[in-house]
Amino acid sequence: MKTLVKKYNETSLILRIAIGLVLGAILGLLIPGVTAISTLGNVFVGALKAIAPVLVFVLVLSSVANAKGGVGKRFRTVILLYMLSTALAAFTAVIGSFLFPVTIRLTEGTEGAAPSGIGEVLNNLLNNMVQNPIKAVAEGNYVGILTWAIVIGLAIKNLSSENTKKITVDISEAISQVVRWVINLAPFGIFGLVFSAVSTSGLEIFTEYGKLLLLLVGCMLVVALIIDPFVVFLCLRRNPYPLVFKCLKESGITAFFTRSSAANIPINMNLCERMGLDKDFYSVSIPLGSTINMDGAAITITVMTLAVANTMGITVDIPTAFILAIIATLGACGASGVAGGSLLLIPMACSLFGIGNDIAMQAVAVGFIIGVVQDSLETAINSSGDAMFTATAEFMEWKKKGKEIKF
Numbered sequence: 001m002k003t004l005v006k007k008y009n010e011t012s013l014i015l016r017i018a019i020g021l022v023l024g025a026i027l028g029l030l031i032p033g034v035t036a037i038s039t040l041g042n043v044f045v046g047a048l049k050a051i052a053p054v055l056v057f058v059l060v061l062s063s064v065a066n067a068k069g070g071v072g073k074r075f076r077t078v079i080l081l082y083m084l085s086t087a088l089a090a091f092t093a094v095i096g097s098f099l100f101p102v103t104i105r106l107t108e109g110t111e112g113a114a115p116s117g118i119g120e121v122l123n124n125l126l127n128n129m130v131q132n133p134i135k136a137v138a139e140g141n142y143v144g145i146l147t148w149a150i151v152i153g154l155a156i157k158n159l160s161s162e163n164t165k166k167i168t169v170d171i172s173e174a175i176s177q178v179v180r181w182v183i184n185l186a187p188f189g190i191f192g193l194v195f196s197a198v199s200t201s202g203l204e205i206f207t208e209y210g211k212l213l214l215l216l217v218g219c220m221l222v223v224a225l226i227i228d229p230f231v232v233f234l235c236l237r238r239n240p241y242p243l244v245f246k247c248l249k250e251s252g253i254t255a256f257f258t259r260s261s262a263a264n265i266p267i268n269m270n271l272c273e274r275m276g277l278d279k280d281f282y283s284v285s286i287p288l289g290s291t292i293n294m295d296g297a298a299i300t301i302t303v304m305t306l307a308v309a310n311t312m313g314i315t316v317d318i319p320t321a322f323i324l325a326i327i328a329t330l331g332a333c334g335a336s337g338v339a340g341g342s343l344l345l346i347p348m349a350c351s352l353f354g355i356g357n358d359i360a361m362q363a364v365a366v367g368f369i370i371g372v373v374q375d376s377l378e379t380a381i382n383s384s385g386d387a388m389f390t391a392t393a394e395f396m397e398w399k400k401k402g403k404e405i406k407f
Helices: 002-010 013-030 036-065 072-099 118-129 133-139 142-157 162-184 186-200 204-208 210-236 241-258 265-274 279-292 295-311 318-332 343-353 357-369 371-400
Strands: none
Touching: 013 186, 013 241, 036 133, 036 142, 036 162, 036 186, 036 241, 036 265, 036 279, 072 210, 072 279, 072 295, 072 318, 072 371, 118 142, 133 142, 142 162, 142 279, 162 186, 162 265, 186 241, 210 241, 210 295, 210 371, 241 265, 241 371, 265 279, 265 371, 279 371, 295 318, 295 343, 295 357, 295 371, 318 343, 343 357, 357 371
8 A cells, every 4th residue: 555655646746637537537428327436526626625715824824924025016016917817808708709799598597696786896805805814714705814814914923922923834834734635636536526527517518508618718718828828928028838838737727627716726826836936925926816817707707798798689889898898807806716706797797788687697597507618617717827927927026136937
């Protein structure tokens, strides 16, 4: 047994995940009725979701308490990159929807409380900031977690006791080790998640909603493989694709199957650590990115809203469509980092065209039907972008200091 464990640990994590992915797909086709295999995926995602809020809280608290300064400019840079990328994604979705307009067959309504406007979204964000810190950790409210971790970290930073500050470092290291153990079991989790996806999802979504899926996937791939790399190129003035593919491979694949940016936070932090990035920086920028870096969400909101407008026979002019893109950008930043988090913002965007909530919520139902593809790819792009833009902001500082950049 010890020999097998040693061999397992010595094998590349990416190779192990690839093996789990292939085996999960094969068994999903051959023995779809064995639901026990899906439990592996559920346990893996559950473990990530459980440890991620604690990890973010202790890492941010420790980073702030022990910070020596010098990361403020990087934070401004990465926030700008997050917002720019999300806005460009929304505009890409507008252009794609005008070039390839689609309609959808509206289905039965779905349950859920959709925000009535952008004001409500922003109000919810502010309320989340001051949520009880224990409740914020328990519910995975990363806006609240970041807020309280920073406040408490600043309070500890002002203490004269160095031992107290050292304790925060020790606790953060202990939680980080737990995360490494969970990530080491990722191949089993991916195995279960792929099995579940393959065994439960039929081909109906591709036949009935094929054009809509093609438009969504096409816009997301354009952003992931053209728009975002171009932004990275403008920042670093070097070939961005080694970094882009590294983040897609090591973060995007896992995010695709977990369908949760929040659950993928530990994966991204582990990737940033291996790239040699500053822990004080990425421990804040990664969870922040899971909240405001929402390329895929902005695309989904824009494309689905324009598809509903087309179905209803509403003529949308270009200026109004670009206003929609701005609303989608701001709304996407308020989308929760869980599966389907962006879909409930569709009614808010639809209200721009006077489309009632009942009809808009039917579009949300369509979103859940195609979510096995749409939401998976959306999360992969969102989460891999968190790591990519965090690295870009860090590498920009390295470049100024003449430090060698290795992707």
